Amino acid sequence: MRILHTSDWHLGKYLENQSRIEEQEKIIEDIIRVADEKEVDLVIIAGDIYDNSNPSARAEKLLYKSLKSLGKAGERVVVVIAGNHDNPERLMASTPLAYEHGIILLGSPNSRASKGRVGKHEILDAGEGYMELKVNDEKIIILTLPYPSEQRLNEALGDISDEKELQKNYSEKVGQILSNISKKFRPDTINIAVSHIFVLGGETSDSERPLQVGGGLTVDGNKLSIGAQYIALGHLHKPQRINNKEVKAYYSGSPLQYSKSEIGYSKCVYIIDVKAGEEAKLEEVLLKNRKPIEIWRCDGIDEAIDMCEKNKDRDVWAYLEIKTDEALGQSKIKDIKKIKPDILSITPIFEEVEKDDEELEALKEKNIIELFREFYMKEKKIEPTEEFMALFTEIAGEE
Ligand SMILES: [Mn+2]
Structure with a gap:
């Protein structure tokens, strides 16, 4: 089976108040062309489809048009999961129209696909966080973990009454879910996973919104050691393999540069060739940068x-x-x-005015109170009051 892995489209995103929608339209046309030329069987979009939870009509139209082309009238299967920028329910709202085009949309860790036809293919089995598909005569099990916010993670773990279970940290909980659903993997099937998480040690850029203020929602790479032949990740905008040799997990990155911190490298999609019981082969297909x-x-x-x-x-x-x-x-x-x-x-x-050695020596002689008085006079053009200086002295902790 041949799989195309992309993520982080961020449809509707602006850069310093400038719309990127026309660039997005073109780059997605390129991705569709890659899928056609490479004769891909399955497309995975690993989250952050939209840039925010309330996308514009133009961004929504672009998604529907793109998914329809990728699904190719049901000849291909397209699996889409939500990222931290997406509203899970909103993303899944077009599900009633999606299946006959080969499109499966999953918003939350406990979302489940429906058994039966998907385009010209079939979903043989499905439950929370996994599905078994039959695509052109090959069977594949896909574990799906759309962006697990802490709340969605606890919902997916079900009734946790045990205090100890509740105390487990984020990484352990994600590991527990993945290890639970990985029991679905079989030797006679292709076994892969898709998620939108931040794996510890990944290289970030300025256009990913942290998963949580303070960046607490990180997952230890060892938790991804679940026997998958390939793990398709979304969230980081630079394409990269996670820092763990035991696990074949990749971030495809975003298809466009979304910040100036992303100038120094090319964007891409990954093409994965995988058969049951064999090691997956990965090819990086570089995307054209039309407007650097x-x-x-x-x-x-x-x-x-x-x-x-x-x-x-x-x-x-x-x-x-x-x-x-x-x-x-x-x-x-x-x-x-x-x-x-x-x-x-x-x-x-x-330009910084260069200070000569003499001036620097003189600065060293002064204490912080004197320096502050000079700074104040330079900025405000008046002497600070005695009360003000007393207050500063107290804050500075000086005698
Ligand atoms: Mn993103």
């Missing part, structure tokens, strides 16, 4: 205007950083954006 994000560093406003003139016909997004010793006026900013509307932001970089 760039950072332009310019020495002064004139050089910045020059840079925009030179690049105005190139299809790129640009962050503009301008070395300057004065604030940039609104009219200058307007001028720049007129030349190159795809400037994402303009940041003035004020």
Whole structure:
């Protein structure tokens, strides 16, 4: 069986108030072309389909159109799970229309597919967190763990009355669910899993919303050691294998650069060839970057205007950083954006005044109270009051 693994489409996402929907339309056309050319049997989209829980009509239309093309009138099966950006119920709402197109949508860890026809194929068995499919004469068991928020995780674990069970941490609970459902794996079937989780040690970028404030919802890679031939993951936007040699689990990454921290590498989808009882083979198919994000560093406003003139016909997004010793006026900013509307932001970089050794020595001599008094006078242009200084002294913990 040949599988295409993609994730983190983030349909409807904006970058610094600029819509990316046209780029998304094009990149998904590319992914559909890869699926066709490679004659893929099964497509997995591992979460973060939309960028937020209330997607625009245009984003929804793009998803439906894309899934329909990927399903190819039921010739292919498409499995979609929710990520932390998706609303699980919303994602599953089109289920009544989906099955005959070969599309299975799963929102929560305890969501289940329906047995029976899916496009031209069949779901032989299904329960919470797993399904057995018959795709063109091959049988495959897919464990499905859509984004497990702590609440959804506890719901999936069912009635936990035991205090000890409740005390288990996130990673242990995810491990427990995976190990439970992995009992469905059989030697005569292809055995894979799909989830949207953050595995410890993964390399992050600036466009993933942390799964939880403080980033507590991480899973130890060892918990994924469940006998799957391949685990298709979503959440991290850089394509990567998880940091565990025993487990064949990959993040496909997002198909587009969604932040400037994603400039230094290519985006891709994975094609996996897998048979029952054999090791899965993986191929990385690179995606074309039609509109890269760039950072332009310019020495002064004139050089910045020059840079925009030179690049105005190139299809790129640009962050503009301008070395300057004065604030940039609104009219200058307007001028720049007129030349190159795809400037994402303009940041003035004020040069640090170099301090000579003598000045540094003098600074060392001063205590924090004196330094604060000088700083205050420089900023406010007046002497701080005695009360104010007393308050600062108290906070600073000095005599
Ligand atoms: Mn994401």
